[in-house]
Structures are given as structure tokens and as C-alpha cells.
Amino acid sequence: MPDSLPADSVGIVTPQTYHFDEPIDLACGQTLPSYDLVVETYGQLNADASNAVLICHALSGHHHAAGYHSKEDRKPGWWDSCIGPGKPIDTNRFFVVALNNLGGCHGSTGPNSLNPATGKQYGPDFPVVTVSDWVKSQALLADRLGIDTWAAVVGGSLGGMQALQWSLDYPDRLKHAVVIASTPRLTAQNIAFNEVARQSITTDREFHGGRYYDHNVVPRRGLMLARMVGHITYLSDASMGEKFGRELRNQAYTFGYDAEFQVESYLRYQGERFSETFDANTYLLMTRALDYFDPAYDHGGDLSKALAEASCEFLVVSFSTDWRFAPERSEELVNAMIGARRKVSYAEIDAPWGHDAFLIPTPRYTDVFHAYMDRIAREVGA
Amino acid sequence: MRPDLDIIQQWIRPGYHVLDLGCGDGTLLDYLQRERGASGFGLEINPDHITTCMGRGVAVIEQNLDTQGLGNFDDGSFDVVLMTQALQAVRRPDKVLDEMLRVGREGIVTFPNFAHWRLRWGLALSGRMPESDALPYKWYNTPNIRLCTFKDFEALCRQKGIRITSRRVVDGQHQNSWLARLWPNLLGEIAIYRITRENEQ
Numbered sequence: 001m002p003d004s005l006p007a008d009s010v011g012i013v014t015p016q017t018y019h020f021d022e023p024i025d026l027a028c029g030q031t032l033p034s035y036d037l038v039v040e041t042y043g044q045l046n047a048d049a050s051n052a053v054l055i056c057h058a059l060s061g062h063h064h065a066a067g068y069h070s071k072e073d074r075k076p077g078w079w080d081s082c083i084g085p086g087k088p089i090d091t092n093r094f095f096v097v098a099l100n101n102l103g104g105c106h107g108s109t110g111p112n113s114l115n116p117a118t119g120k121q122y123g124p125d126f127p128v129v130t131v132s133d134w135v136k137s138q139a140l141l142a143d144r145l146g147i148d149t150w151a152a153v154v155g156g157s158l159g160g161m162q163a164l165q166w167s168l169d170y171p172d173r174l175k176h177a178v179v180i181a182s183t184p185r186l187t188a189q190n191i192a193f194n195e196v197a198r199q200s201i202t203t204d205r206e207f208h209g210g211r212y213y214d215h216n217v218v219p220r221r222g223l224m225l226a227r228m229v230g231h232i233t234y235l236s237d238a239s240m241g242e243k244f245g246r247e248l249r250n251q252a253y254t255f256g257y258d259a260e261f262q263v264e265s266y267l268r269y270q271g272e273r274f275s276e277t278f279d280a281n282t283y284l285l286m287t288r289a290l291d292y293f294d295p296a297y298d299h300g301g302d303l304s305k306a307l308a309e310a311s312c313e314f315l316v317v318s319f320s321t322d323w324r325f326a327p328e329r330s331e332e333l334v335n336a337m338i339g340a341r342r343k344v345s346y347a348e349i350d351a352p353w354g355h356d357a358f359l360i361p362t363p364r365y366t367d368v369f370h371a372y373m374d375r376i377a378r379e380v381g382a
Numbered sequence: 383m384r385p386d387l388d389i390i391q392q393w394i395r396p397g398y399h400v401l402d403l404g405c406g407d408g409t410l411l412d413y414l415q416r417e418r419g420a421s422g423f424g425l426e427i428n429p430d431h432i433t434t435c436m437g438r439g440v441a442v443i444e445q446n447l448d449t450q451g452l453g454n455f456d457d458g459s460f461d462v463v464l465m466t467q468a469l470q471a472v473r474r475p476d477k478v479l480d481e482m483l484r485v486g487r488e489g490i491v492t493f494p495n496f497a498h499w500r501l502r503w504g505l506a507l508s509g510r511m512p513e514s515d516a517l518p519y520k521w522y523n524t525p526n527i528r529l530c531t532f533k534d535f536e537a538l539c540r541q542k543g544i545r546i547t548s549r550r551v552v553d554g555q556h557q558n559s560w561l562a563r564l565w566p567n568l569l570g571e572i573a574i575y576r577i578t579r580e581n582e583q
Contacts, residue, residue, distance in 0.1 A: 315436070334443060335454040338423065341399070343441045347432055364429055371437035379439075 001068045001076075008084045009076065010042040010067035010091050017107060018144055024102075024137060030127040033116060037141055038063045038100045038107030042083060043091035045146070051382035052147040053089055054138060054174075055079065055098040056155030056162035059230070059286045060278060062106035065098035066091075079156075081361040088369035089154065093382040097145065102137050103129045103285045111281030112213065124210030128285055131158075131293045135165045139173065151380045152176040152373070156358035157325065158286070161293045164333070167310035168295055176376055177310075178369075180317045181358035183329035184303050184336065185294040190324065193233055194287040197226035201280045210281050219280045224271035226283055231270050236321035236354030296336075303336035310337075314344040315372045317365070319357035345372065383409060386466060386492050389550055389574050393490060394418050398461040401486060403447060403478070404468030407431050408440035415440070422460065448473045452481040460486040467572075469493045470526040476538060479577070483544065489577045495551075497531035497567045516571055532567045539577060548576040 005011055015038050023031045040063045045052060055065050057078070066083035068076055083089045083096055100108040103126065111126040118125075142150065153163040153174045160182025167177045186194075201207060204222030208215050232240075244263040259265040299305035314337055318330035327348045337344040349365045351357040357365070376382075383391070387410045394400065398420045402411050405424025408431070414420035425445045426432050435442035445454075447468075463486030469475045470493050482489040494516040495501075504512035511521040519526065530538075532551070539546055551562045551570030562570040 313441075331454070338443070338454065339456060339459075341421070343421070344423075344443070345432075345436050345441050346443045346445075347429075347436075348444050364433075367429075367433045368436060371433045375437050375439050 001071050001073050005068075008086050009080065010084050012071070013040050013042065013064075013067040013069065013077075015040050015063055015069075015107065018141060020137075020140060020144075022140075024133075024140070026127050026133045027130040028127050032102070032109065032127065035102060035109035035137070036107070036113075037102070037109075037137065038104075039141065040064060040066075040077075040098050041145075042066055042096040042098075043094050045095040046382060048381075049095075049147050050149070050151060050380040051094050051377070052142075052145070052150050053094045053096050054142070054150050054153045054166075055083070055089070055096060056134075056138070056153065056159035057098070057101065058155070058157035058159045059283075059290065060274070061159065062104060063098050063100040063108075064106070066096070079359065081359065082366075082369060088366060088373050090373065090377065093377040094151065094373075097141070097147075099138065099141060101129075101134045103282060103289075105279030105282040110279065111210070111285065112279045121213040123213060123281060126281065126285070128288050128292075130289055131161050131165045132169060134162055134289075135169050138162070138166075139170055142173070148173065150174040151376050151382070152178055154178040154180075155182070156180040157182055157355065158290055158293075161290075165293075165295065167312050167314070168306060171309055171311040174312045175380070176313050176315065176372075178315045178317075178372070179330075179333065181319055181322055181325055181330075181355055182316075182333070183325040184296060184333045186291055187329075191291050193229060194291055196229050197287055198284055200225035200229070201284060204280075207280065210284075212280070218275070220272075220275040223275040223278060223280045223283060224268070226280075227274040227278075228267045228271040231267060233324045234355045236323065236352060238321060239353045239356075242352070303333070304339035307336050307340035307342055310340070310342055312342075314342060315368075316344060316346045317358075317368060318346075318348045319351045319353070319355070319365075320348060321352055322355045322357060324355040383413060385552065386572055386574055387413075389552075390464065390466065390490055390492070391418070393548075393576060394420055394462065396420070398422075399459070401425070401455065401460045401463045403452075403463065403465040403482070404471075405431070405435065405440070405442060405464075406466075408435035408438055408442060410464070410466070411435075411440045412438050447478060451477075452485055455485040457484055458487060462486055462488045462490060464490045466490075466492045467494070470528050470530065472528065475528050475530075476542070479538070479542065479544065483577065483579045487578065487580060488547075490574065491535075491577060492572055492574045493530070493535070494526075494572055495532050495567065495570050496529040497533065498571050499568050502568075514571075532570060532573050535573070535575070539575075544577050544579060545581075546575055546577055550574040 064077040065079045066077040100106040103110045115122045153166045155163045160179035163177040201222035204219035206217040207219040247262040295306045296303040318327035334346045347368045400422035402424040424442045463482040501512035551566040
């Protein structure tokens with residue numbers, strides 16, 4: 001944390017755990033008898049509970065979206081650039097809810113939680129959850145928090161998929177869905193990258209079929225490789241070029257295979273750090289949830305038909321250099337919304353940072369986000 | 383409201399599904415939504431305009447007519463397609479007109495008249511490309527790359543079998559003067575056309 005708290009920060013925040021005792025039926029056919037969801041909230045819920053905004057996280061995200069947990073925190077929450085007093089998701093006006101999704105590894109029930117049936121960690125026995133399952137658990141959380149209708153459900157990437165799924169599964173329970181840097185379904189290339197990530201984890205000798213907890217080891221190499229390949233897809237060629245170019249760590253080639261280029265050492269560092277904090281089974285589960293997401297599937301591949309069930313308004317935002325979920329994917333989504341006569345606004349933001357751009361507050365992105373959220377705030381009297 | 387928009391809004395029936403090509407800051411759509419119960423979308427490429435639209439609750443799509451066309455809109459999916467002061471700025475106005483009347487039952491088009499007497503006079507006297515309040519650019523930086531006269535537009539409509547169901551000609555102050563009615567191609571500065579491919583009922 002900086003020496004003094006920035007004026008536009010939500011400040012020091014403390015996560016809360018909500019325990020659910022009612023079993024939840026999942027898309028895979030299995031049932032979780034009980035589970036925990038870890039949640040952070042920012043701002044105040046107004047008297048008629050009309051100003052609540054749900055933040056849905058992406059692959060490696062969690063409930064800590066804004067502010068600091070303590071003065072010792074080096075970095076704020078993952079979306080601190082967009083959540084806070086006076087920021088696009090203005091905590092002076094909105095009551096913001098961020099959670100760690102089911103299957104996560106930051107406190108909500110997931111593969112590294114204890115399985116009440118065995119007394120051991122779930123590991124590979126934890127069911128594969130889907131975007132729809134997450135939305136269902138988020139709706140139960142909303143019930144618990146006394147929120148009947150969200151002013152908006154907001155998310156980037158995999159989070160955007162949850163916002164979209166909300167509009168289909170609970171059309172009456174949200175006014176707006178904000179879908180940023182997302183896609184209505186993964187392409188073969190997207191799935192291919194996920195498969196490389198999964199293979200690198202599952203073929204790690206320390207993986208032990210997902211029961212590495214029992215062996216007191218972690219498939220660190222596999223998780224590291226998975227993160228490295230994932231990280232490449234989050235950046236653009238140009239942004240990597242600008243950040244690293246062909247810069248060497250030392251003056252000259254060493255004619256060996258150590259990390260000689262800066263980009264190599266960066267990726268290794270990112271991968272290593274990630275492997276220390278993230279659970280391999282959760283990574284498998286999250287990538288599978290991404291692969292399976294396809295709301296048009298049940299409607300013969302017709303996304304417009306799927307969207308006919310939605311009644312909220314949509315904001316869709318894409319970024320020019322995002323090749324993971326390219327602007328064309330957002331346009332596909334927008335066109336289906338137009339076909340279904342849903343009210344949608346769309347902007348393609350010119351930004352050099354690839355998929356990661358949704359986390360970086362470029363002026364136009366901030367303007368668009370601000371204008372749209374400001375209008376929602378006025379609409380709900382926040 | 384801009385006077386040409388004021389004329390247009392009178393032609394929009396309650397509940398119409400409207401597509402506004404080059405919707406600017408969304409003034410017209412905003413008004414139509416609130417006062418006419420209309421729905422629909424605006425297409426725009428200017429970032430500031432897009433932001434303003436979003437802030438006022440107008441559904442705006444960032445889409446470039448020249449490069450992306452209207453291929454993402456289904457046939458006959460709108461009651462009316464509007465294009466105010468933008469026809470002269472697209473690369474192929476003829477194709478845009480075709481597309482307007484493919485996705486909409488009716489089109490409303492406004493553009494500045496290049497045969498207005500002041501422009502004719504300016505060109506005749508100075509021998510330089512004319513400028514006016516409606517066309518305030520230099521020849522080399524103007525976005526208005528396809529200027530035409532009312533007669534040109536009407537000839538194109540005839541050639542394409544597009545029916546003009548109404549025409550309002552106004553002067554610079556958007557007054558519908560009797561002189562402009564008498565000699566539109568000479569005295570009218572801006573025309574507002576309603577066009578359709580549907581047969582007369």
C-alpha cells in the first residue's frame with residue numbers, strides 16, 4: 001500500500017465467508033451438499049437495495065477486487081483501477097459485491113477444500129462447475145445479501161461470460177449486464193491453449209492424478225508452464241515488444257538455454273509466482289468452465305434465440321489488440337443481441353495491451369465505462 | 383433540437399424500431415425513446431459521441447458504415463432507418479441507400495444541397511471550392527466526399543426504383559420558406575427526404 005491511502009481507494013477491506021448449507025445441484029449432475037463463498041463488499045446498500053453491482057472474476061481472479069487487506073499489501077485488488085470512490089464503478093453510489101467463485105482457491109469451496117464425505121481435500125473429486133453453476137451460486141448469495149435485483153452484473157473475460165449467463169438464467173434479477181473483453185464461446189484456438197495448459201499440469205510428475213495434497217507436493221512446474229502460455233495470450237505482440245523487445249539480461253548470447261532474453265525471465269517469474277499461490281485443480285476447473293461456455297448450444301447454435309430470454313440492457317466492450325477474445329467475438333455477441341432486439345451498446349477501445357487491456361484504465365475505456373455506470377446510477381437513484 | 387431533427391421526429395410513429403446511421407450524440411434517438419416510445423440503435427464512430435450516447439441511455443454501436451456496412455442487420459428489421467447529414471460523407475452513398483431500404487421499411491435522409499445558389503455563386507465568382515455554414519470545410523480536409531444536389535439525389539432514386547414519399551426543403555435556418563419550395567435546387571440548403579421501396583398503399 002502507498003504511505004497514505006489514495007482518495008479514490010475503497011481503503012482497507014476485510015473478506016467475509018458465507019456458508020451455505022442447502023445442497024446445490026450442478027450442471028454435471030452432481031450435488032455439493034454445502035459450500036462456502038468468500039465475499040468482499042464495497043460501498044453501502046441503499047434502502048431499497050437497488051444499487052447493488054456484482055463483480056464476476058476471470059480465470060485467476062477472486063473476491064479481492066479493490067482496496068487493500070492491510071497496510072502491508074503491496075498491491076490493491078485486481079480491479080482497483082475501476083472500483084472505488086469516483087471510479088467507473090463508483091463506491092459512493094453503488095454497493096459492490098465481489099466473490100471468489102465455487103471451485104476457486106482463495107477461500108470459497110473448491111478442490112483444495114475438505115470433502116465432508118472423506119475428511120480429505122476434494123482434489124479431482126471436486127465436480128467440474130460451469131458458468132451457469134457459478135451464476136446459480138451467485139444468485140443464492142444475492143438472496144443472502146437481500147439483493148433481489150442487481151443494478152448491474154459486470155465482468156471481464158470469463159467474468160463477462162458470467163454477466164451474460166446472468167441475463168439468460170435470471171433475466172428479472174438484473175437491470176444491466178456489462179460484458180468486457182469476452183466472447184459468447186471459445187474458439188478452437190482458445191480451447192487449444194487451454195488444453196496445453198491442462199496437459200502441462202496433468203503430466204507434471206507431482207500431479208498425482210490431482211491428489212497432490214495427499215503427497216504434500218504441488219505440480220509447480222506444470223502450473224508454471226500453464227500460466228506462462230496463458231500469460232502470452234493475455235498480452236499483444238506489440239505490448240510484449242514494447243516491454244521487452246529482444247532485450248537480453250546480459251550483454252551477449254551465452255549459447256545456452258537459460259533465460260537469456262528479458263521476456264523469458266519475465267514469463268518464468270510470472271509463472272513461478274503464480275504456481276506458489278494458485279491451485280492446479282482450480283486452474284483445470286476454470287479452463288474447463290471456459291471451454292464449456294456456449295449459451296447458444298441449447299438453441300441449435302443460434303445465439304439470438306438464446307438471448308431472446310434476456311431482458312436486461314447490455315454494454316459490450318472489446319479491445320483492438322485483444323487476440324484471445326478478439327473484437328470480432330464481441331461483435332458476434334452484439335449482433336446476436338441486435339437480432340434478438342435487446343438493447344445493447346458497444347465500443348471497441350483502441351488499446352495496445354491485448355486481452356489484459358480490460359484491467360488497465362485507458363482514458364477512453366474509463367470514459368465509456370464511467371458514462372454507462374453513471375447512467376445506471378441515475379436510473380436506480382444511487 | 384436541431385430543426386431538421388425536429389422535422390424528422392414528427393414522422394416517427396409511436397413504438398417504431400429505429401436505426402440511426404451516424405447518430406451523433408444521440409439527441410434524436412433519446413427524444414424518440416422518451417417522447418415516441420421508439421426503440422432502436424444508433425451507429426457512430428466518434429468516440430465522444432459514443433460516450434455521450436451511453437451516458438444518456440441511447441443504445442449505440444461503434445460501427446463504421448464504410449468498412450463494416452450494415453451486413454449485421456437483418457432484412458426488414460427496422461421500421462425506419464435514419465441518416466442525417468451523413469450521406470455525403472460515406473464512400474458509396476448509392477450502396478448505403480440500398481442497405482438502408484433492405485434493413486428498414488422506410489428511410490429518412492438529410493443532406494446539404496451542393497446546388498444552393500450561394501455555393502453556385504461562390505464557385506462562379508471566386509473559382510474556388512465553395513464553403514458555407516452547412517459545408518464549413520476546405521476541399522482537402524472535408525469529410526463530405528460525396529456532395530450532390532437535390533436533383534442528383536432524386537435522379538439516383540429514380541434510377542434505383544426508390545420512391546420518394548416526402549421531401550422537405552429548408553434554408554440555413556431550417557425555415558421552410560415559400561421561395562425554397564418554389565426553387566428547391568437553387569434556394570434550398572438542406573433537404574429531408576422520406577424514401578421507400580414499398581408500393582403505395
